[in-house]
Amino acid sequence: MLRRQDVGHRVVVRRIVGVSQDRPLFTDALGELVELTETDLTLATAKGTLRVPLKDVHRAKRVPAARRPPAAEVAALELAANDGWPAPVQARLGAWILRSAGGWTGRANSALAVGDPDRTLDAAIDAVERWYAARGQRPLVNAPMPLAAPVNAALDARGWTSRPLTLVQTARxxxxxxxxxxxxxxxxxxxADSPTDDWYAMVAEHKGTLPAMAKQVLTGVPVAVFAHVRDEDGDLLAVARGAVSGPDRWLGMALVQTAPAARRRGLAAHVMRAVAGWAMQQGSARAYLQVEERNTAAVALYRKLGFRTHHTYLTREAPV
Structure with missing residues (x-):
């Protein structure tokens, strides 16, 4: 049977669709697993989205993707994403990066477990716990999959829990x-080169109150843009942020948000197109975004636009 770690990967599901002469009838579905709950799974197939109750699943397994990204490519993208969402406080633990931004967002307040921490895993986890404890923060580890599978196993053994699975998706x-x-x-x-006060306010509605360190995360990238769409009265309808980072000049798209009264008008795609056009002028050829797998509406939108899951990661939390 499938597990949460399979979300974002290509799977085949054999399901029961009826009964004939007292024997079950089966059909197979192949696609990308975009959600897995206690009762259902959801596939993005070539024909559209398919939700299957688990009670109807006879067998299900992950199948090889057309191309699995090499470990070095996963690491490079994670490092580019770190540069595009820079925590104001960072330290090295071997190749791992310890990050703190006053608790604002998991990405900027977790240890990025990519590469060799230059010590045993247990010793590395001990060091992570000490570093965050010294800052009065709960220790977090960002563990990209499948690259950090040994890290996840070590954290499991120590009773660390997981936040919802995040999909790292890419597109040209x-x-x-x-x-x-x-x-x-x-x-x-x-x-604009910098956010306006109402841009910050719209982001805060989704991400919570923005401390000073949050604003450093948002504006701490040399090549970044802040998109705004306003109505004829000057009221903000939608926002987005784009940042180009890393040696390969990846475009990181984030904080694509629409005012509640303006949703279902295509404004999200509207601002994303503008950010993509800006990125082309900056020499960026590839884009990435990060979305929780449980956000099925966003996953469906991004798939329609051409985004596909490159890899996944779990944000792990130390026991309280």
Whole structure:
């Protein structure tokens, strides 16, 4: 049977669709597992999204993807993402990166377990616990899969828990521009080098109160853009942030948000297209974003735009 670690990967599901002459009838479905709950699983297939009750599943397993990214590629993307979401306080533990941003977002307040920590795993985890305890923070570890499978096993043995699985998804920037429609019927997207007060306010509605360190995370990237869409009265309808980082000039898309009263108008795609166009001018050819696998609406939207899961990660929490 499938596990949460299989979310974001290609799987085949054999399910029961009926009974004939007292014998069950089966059909197979192949696709990307986008959600797994206690009662259902959801696949993104070539024909669309398919939700299957677990009671109807006869067998299910992960199957090889057309191409699994090499470990070095996963590590490079994680390091680029770290540069695109930079914690103000960082320290090295061998190749691991210890990060703190006053508790704002898991990414900026977790140890990135990529590479060799230059000591045994148990000693590395001890060091992580001491570093965060000294800052009055609960220790967190960001464990990319399958790269950090040994780290996850060691954390399991010590009773660490997991936050919801996160999908790291990628797409070609030129492909995004082709798939994202030009919307002349919507207000234009304004691109700025720094956020406005109401941009911060809209982000805070989703991410919680923004401490000073949060603003350092958002603005601490040399090549970044902040997208705004306003109505004719000047009220903010949608926002997004783009950041180009790493030797390969990855575009990191984040904080794509729409005002509640303005949803279902295509504004999210509208701001993403503007950010993708800006990134092309910065020499970026590939984009990534990070989305929780349980956010099925966002996963479905990003799939429609051409994003596919590159790898996944778990944010692990130390026992209280």
């Amino acid at each position: 920037v030129p492909g995004l521009l082709e798939s994202l429609p030009v919307r002349d019927d919507l207000p234009p997207v304004e691109l």
